[in-house]
Amino acid sequence: MHSDNYDDKYYAMPSEEVIKHFATSEHDGLTTKEVEFRLKKFGKNKLAVKKKVTVWHRFAEQFKELMIIILIIAAIIAFLLGETIDASIILFIVVLNAIIGVFQEYKAEKAIEALKKMMTPHALVIRNGKEQRISAEELVPGDILILEEGSKVPADARIIEAAMLKVDEAVLTGESIPRAKNEAVIGSREVALGDRHNMVFMGTTITSGRAKAVVTATGIHTEFGRIAGLTAGIKEEKSPLQKELVRVGKFIAKAALIICAAVFLLGLLSGNNLFDMFLFAVSLGVAAVPEGLPATMTIALALGVQRMAKRKAIIRKLSSVETLGSTTVICTDKTGTLTKNEMTVKRIWVNNKMISVEGEGYEPRGGFLYKDNYYSDYDKDESFKKILRTGLLCNNAVLQKEGKDKWVIVGDPTEGALVVSAVKAGFNQEQERAAYKRIYEIPFSSDTKRMITIHKYKDKHKSKNKDKGGYEGKEEVIAFMKGATKVVLEKCSYIEVNGKVRELSEKEKEDIKVISREMAERALRVLGFAYKRLGGSEQHDYDYSKIKEQDFVFIGLQGMIDPPRP
Structure with missing residues (x-):
């Protein structure tokens, strides 16, 4: 990489120049050797974290x-007065209280660290000429990012290719409406941050479309990192219980001082010895301090933490137990947190038949069942093969094998389930x-709720050349569609059943919607599939972005589920 006169204003540079600036390749990305060098130079792609709190500091x-401070003062006074037993008991309670608190917080911290390791965000990049999924922390400037709908942007990047891209930048700009990029x-x-339409920023979310981008900044050098640096000095708010204990402590301290002072003065006015009255007043003050209260509170909270732990809930701070009791709404991430984030197709509805799919996760093993019996004729079922082919081709995910037994999906988990x-x-x-060479794509978006891909292929049924051991059919163009059942059905005029195409009636559409709802009620995410033949490939000058989304042939449904974590 070299310096230039753009002052990191990559939005004002042509994408080719940005790629050249970072000494990378749009198609091949960085090499492993170059990534290692840049990791050493720029560090990992993570925000500055607070120094780890030691056990002694805790x-x-x-x-x-x-x-606790009042109790320590009371113990010191008791010791000076010769009340060593009282002083020892108070100090024992104070130390026990501290040990219980430290032990619980240490355990919770370790559990949270383990969870963070499990939930490390990932990024899809091109390296060594191949798409691969890596830990987002391993990103370096110059990496080529692949961004898809629903993914979090893991670093600041300059867009070099985009298709109907919209990004939610509310975390940075406060703008609630996704911005087109x-x-x-x-x-x-x-140009203001919110108007940089060719840049994406760490922490924002892709709401629709796809993009390819070159990473321009990582970690604390990102826009999000700068904001995080500004907020690092904000102090932690005390919990309601901590505030209440402070209030009670102040009240007891004030009350004890007033009563002790009054007793001391009344004693003097009554003619008692000054030193005797001082000892009496101090002893009264020590006796007024509820030395058992902190220990009682800590033990009660610790028991609450243990009960929560049995229900798989981790409490970092003891005082948070009381706060949790006031909670009315809990917002939690489901995908990848409560579930494995390994979508698996479990039901396929085609030819008016519901077929079950065996297997779980991304391992491509498992058979097909129809009415609890193995569906052995699926390789002869043209419509069944067509719905699977549509799911495979109207798709950007790739199934890869890692090691001997591990299978992973590079891309969206829902699309990955269709590949599997x-x-x-x-x-x-x-x-x-x-x-089936793809020649055009209309990406899925939350607005349209469908994805269309257009492909060129040789129709082997039209011209067969056995002498060359293959097919030399005429090149045809076909569009594949997947999406929400209702949306796909609205664009269909025909249905294929057992390899034969016929008109699709309104009643059949309603029946299919009922089947889709029944599948959804079983916690399945349901997608509809359709296709449309567009004629010969000689229409090379046709603008496929203007394809008429009507008269598609409906094939069937696939229902998938994200299995819960054990």
């Missing part, structure tokens, strides 16, 4: 509560995608 923190150069060099269901039936994803 122990010292337990003595900052006002009630594209790769076009911005002429001005002084096709591979289970014997489809080869590389061969199918080579035979």
